Amino acid sequence: MNKKYTILVTGGAGFIGSALVRHIISNTDHKVVNIDKLTYSGNLESLExxxxxxxxxxxxxxxxxxxxxxxxxxENKPDIVIHLAAESHVDRSIDGPLEFIQTNVLGTYFLLESSRIYFKTLQGPKKDNFRFLHVSTDEVYGDLKSNSDFFLEETRYDPSSPYSASKASSDHLVRAWHRSYGLPVLITNCSNNYGPYQFPEKLIPHVILSAINGKKIPIYGDGTQIRDWLFVEDHIHALMDVVFKGVIGETYNIGGNNEIQNIEVAKKICAILDNLMPENLNGISSYSELIAYVEDRPGHDVRYAIDSNKIKSNLGWIPKENFESGILKTVQWYLENLSWSDRIQNGNYKLKRIGVNKK
Ligand SMILES: NC(=O)c1ccc[n+]([C@@H]2O[C@H](COP(=O)([O-])OP(=O)(O)OC[C@H]3O[C@@H](n4cnc5c(N)ncnc54)[C@H](O)[C@@H]3O)[C@@H](O)[C@H]2O)c1
Known part of the structure; x- marks a missing residue:
């Protein structure tokens, strides 16, 4: 990793992309070219x-x-492409799938084509070192039926939502560009991320900010859906390991080994806030009293859980945070950066869960 590379990051103003860009610029000598459309979820303040x-x-x-x-x-002659740009919110994909097909499927196609045409012009070490890392999700595998099952890299694709179907399509395109054209690709499928700078429509920031604002904390269905949570900085280290040490053409699953029901996630956040912000409770004894069950989203997958043994044993990646330490850091970050989320909520987004009808 002593060489200085030019890394083209797509979606670098989003939640995970901005964490990746901050990491590369703060900790390495590599150059970053961040391209982002700046949709509602892209925010340049995350890169200040x-x-x-x-x-x-x-x-x-x-x-x-x-x-x-x-x-x-x-103009930039990148050595590496890390592709994160996407429409990423399941509820929005159910309300309006077209943008997901456009960006996640067609956008990935255009990026692959530009990369392929550029790759053909490269020679020598620049060609040998070129990599295209496609950042995807565990949602492409669908739902796990039994509690003892885990998603492996070989698990059959079975996406449930327009979001996961569009990401599954993009994964197939990336593999095809490797097999048909020899583009040196890598794919990662990661579980649910959480951490600083996540757009407040996603579960964890939504719970934190609803509680802080004394609003109802909406939980879908009975809240027993299980997700495998990964602190965003652990994801970033995994992406760096895959892009610099991964084998071309391979897929790596990334998970936190933190399987937790959504309702438990909400209760843990409330307990942390009870400790950190008791003065804001306004007459209730715990923030958990704000939890309200709302009608479930259609096709809501019950359980996701990742087997990350391949990336751990082949590339030596180990997540540093467990859920207890990561969620504490996350809640503290939101409390210390209320102006960041205030500005987002003062824009178009009013801290409402999309597609939710209250019971
Ligand atoms: N958040 C998670 O838990 C998670 C888990 C696994 C994989 N992923 C994948 O990681 C990637 C990033 O996720 P995120 O949570 O940071 O998403 P995000 O919604 O926070 O960010 C997406 C970024 O992409 C940009 N973008 C959207 N459409 C674009 C287009 N047409 N052209 C250029 N830029 C565009 C947005 O402006 C935004 O900055 C996605 O591909 C997602 O599928 C996310």
Whole structure:
């Protein structure tokens, strides 16, 4: 990792993308070219700490715009592409699938084509070192039926929502561009992430901010859905391991080994807030009294759980945080950065769970 590379990151103004960009700029000598359309979930404020760095470039580009993509490749001559740009919210995909097909499927196609055409022009070590890392989700595998099952890299794809179907399609395209055109790709399928700078429509920031604001904390169905939670910085280390040490053409599952029911996640957050912010309780004895069960989302998968043994044994990746330590850091971050989430909630997004009808 002593060489200095130019890394093209798509979706670098989003939750995981911004954590990746901050990590690369703060901890390595690599250059980052961040291209992002800046949809509702992209936020340049998440990158304020590194925006002035000489190794950082931002361009507002839609990955569906192949002309602009071609120019970005020609001007920056990247060594590595890490593709995170996506529409990422399941509820929104159920309400309006088209944007998911556009960005996640067509956008990935345009990015693959630009990468392929650029890759053909490369020679020598620049060609040998080129990598295209596609960042995907465990949701492509669908639902786990038994409590003893885990998603393996070989698990059959069985997506349930338009979001997961669009990500599954993009995974297939990436594999096809490797097998048909020799593009040196890698794929990661990761479980649910949480941590600083996550857009408040997702479960964990939603619970934290609802509680802080004294609003009802909506939990889908009976709250027994199980997710495998991973602290975002552990995901970033995994992505760096895969891009620099992974085997071309391979897929790596990434999970936190933290299987927790949604209702337990909400209760843990409430307990942390009871300790950190008792003065804000306003007459109730615990923030958990704000929890309200709401009508479940259609096709809600019951359990996801990842087997991460391949990335652990082949690449030596180990997550540093368990759920207890990661969730404490996350709640503390939101409490210390209320102005960040205030600005988001003062925009179009009003801290409402999308697609939810109250029971
Ligand atoms: N959040 C998770 O728990 C999780 C878990 C596993 C995998 N992933 C994957 O990781 C990636 C990032 O997820 P996230 O949670 O950071 O999402 P996010 O919604 O926070 O960020 C997505 C970013 O992509 C940008 N974007 C959207 N459409 C674009 C387009 N057409 N052109 C260019 N930029 C565009 C947005 O502006 C935003 O900055 C996604 O591909 C997602 O499928 C997420």
């Amino acid at each position: 700490s590194i925006t002035e760095d000489k190794n950082y470039i931002f361009e507002q580009v839609d990955i569906c715009n192949s002309k602009k993509l071609t120019r970005v490749f020609e």
